[in-house]
Amino acid sequence: MPGDHALWRDLRFGCDETASGCTEQGKARSQVFGENSLEKSPEEIMTEVMTIHSPFTDVMRRALVMAGDRSFSKVKESGAYQFSNEPDEEGDITQEFWDIAVYLLSNRKPSDAVIKILQKRNKKLKEYQQLDYEALSEIKELAYSYIKTVKTFDSSDEEEIIRHIPFFEKDGKIYLTCISPDDRYSYVHLQDGKVVFSEEERDPFDIATRPPELPVHQDRGTTSYIVGIPRTDLLEKAELLSPGVLYTRIRDHLFRYLDAEEHDYELFVYYILYTWYYSKCSTTPYLRFLGDTGKGKSRFLKVISDLCFYPIRASGASSLSGIMRFKEKWMGTLLIDESDLKGDQSDPLIKYLNLGFEKDNYFILTNKNDLTQIHLFDPFGPKLIAMRQPFQDAATEGRCLSFSPDETTREDIPPELPSRYAQEVAEIRALIARFVLEHWALVSEECMLSCIGKGIEGRLKQMARPLSVILTLFPDGQKRFLRYLNYRQQEIKRTRAESYEGMMFNYVLSLAIGDEDLISDPEFGKYYYEGRIQVITSKMITEGLKCSTRSVSRALGGIGMESKQKRVQTAHGTKNIRAMQIPTRRKWLEIMQRYYYDESGGTIPECPECLRGSEYQVLQAEITGIESFTGLNGCDAEKTCHPGDVLVQPVHEATSPNWSEFPTFLEFAAFHGMSPDLPVHAYVPIPDEDRTELYCRCKGCTVSNRSSPMYWIPDRPYNQVCQKHLDEMKYLYEMENQL
Known part of the structure; x- marks a missing residue:
């Protein structure tokens, strides 16, 4: 045969x-x-x-x-x-x-x-x-x-097939492709603490493997350096830096050519280091630069990507097949510049990006000349994208860590990259490669830092956790990670509050609490009674924001509000009016956590009476009626129960709410401005040396450290609670878990 x-x-x-x-x-x-x-x-x-x-x-x-x-x-x-x-x-x-x-x-x-x-x-x-x-x-x-x-x-008479793989892991070591100044390719790995180069290796399946080569220009015959590869001469003499020193070196380089806030530099450095370890994770976020022409997004894309793992340059004008084939050859960090992808999820490149967020999601194409032949492409890997408009597809948009650059006012940033820039990039890339060779075995997906109990949204957890694998190499990695997550969480809430839905909801809230006053309006003043507004109608919103009724219904309905008939007292008597309402308290807390942003970090306010739906009112009445209930274990109003008991004594402070006011632990945490994911059983007594002038964090509680034991979670300062509120938290938590 x-x-x-x-x-x-x-x-x-x-x-x-x-x-x-x-x-x-x-x-x-x-x-x-x-x-x-x-x-x-x-x-x-x-x-x-x-x-x-x-x-x-x-x-x-x-x-x-x-x-x-x-x-x-x-x-x-x-x-x-x-x-x-x-x-x-x-x-x-x-x-x-x-x-x-x-x-x-x-x-x-x-x-x-x-x-x-x-x-x-x-x-x-x-x-x-x-x-x-x-x-x-x-x-x-x-x-x-x-x-x-x-x-x-099966010893073939033919010459053994040689594979060309950009990198691979073998015996716990990483083998990376590198290039010499005279364009010779080799693998580099660490052997007994020394950097070793070789032109050919055997991969984990014992197949002969050589590094791939960069393309040569079809006319000029010169090498096209469209993939960033470490240089052998610089890597051979590269110093092994500590995580903190390497972070500073990368950050200073970015600062020299980019203008951003300090926390943004932090994101860029973490993402750069993460790309070198991305194959250790099962998911990968994308770093996206979003802004109009002239804002500097292309500069950000180039300077940051030059330090990423095997940056592969493409453009919005490149063919999809060309992008996929070259990405398949090098399996590095894909860069897409000026790709204003306005298509929906049916766009092939959008599909490619959506599949590339997670491992083992292949992009399959059929050979048009032979339908029995197919080609598999692995889209998984980090990607840097610069674009003028957001993605139309929500799934793609949700896979991006976005940054919007502004025009810089710093005069020390050169308008064009200087001639020394290429050498600086090559030196830092060699330092990063040396660092990766040394620490490769110390990083794994199991090293991801936990976000549980930190009040972080699910999507942010999914995107940020892969970045945390490299933070395990930092002595203060946990603190760095939590500090970064807390900032990003606030940024997400601020951005969402400024979105179309957020802007509309916050306008409704401002009408409900009286920050916006329509009492003197000839049309809407009739909806006030005793100086307070009784209902919020869609027409108030359309007139105030100059938008259509349809857009109001779509935006507010999308976040959970309802438009229903409500019987209210007005200056002209009792009337049935179609009004915008919040159906339940749980829905109120959900909307507020997503679209309400307070610069001062204050707690979530209670839902105004004019926004409460009929089910919301019934629920509150049922909760109030429980206060005199006697539990099955014999607990009454004179006895304090403990976790596992059916009823718990209400907190005695006059200004604090009763325990029974909160049917769930989520509502308790939201009311007091705490994280809804607080690890309740992680609280420990506060050491005596840290108890000076501490008061219970719970809203309305005046118990201080002088009169009652105080508790906190050590890695989360300013979340101290008194004994009674800690018992209440544990009770609600236990009840939810029993259910």
């Missing part, structure tokens, strides 16, 4: 169908098996041949039998083809899964990733056809054994 190697020719008794004769080994085996051997099936022949080969184990035999009379390349092609379609319910599921596993393993997919992909595919089968985890693991092991067997016994 054309393309078959020696092992498969020998298993056919040496008969080469492309030649007139047989090999010497084949003739010898023909004598052993007899002249009628050609009448046997390939599987029977293979089993007999493997039986007389002592090096073959039982696992090897089973693996080779599954290949049948197909060559190694045919098996891989089969797996690739099957991978692009739904499982064949009428076919051999085990055989198909084995083909896919061979394809993935031979293409350097990690063992656990192969299992995950097989499990995904397994779920598409009917329940009675699905395989258990042990069966999938066995299939994967057989596939791995098959690859090893072919490499061991």
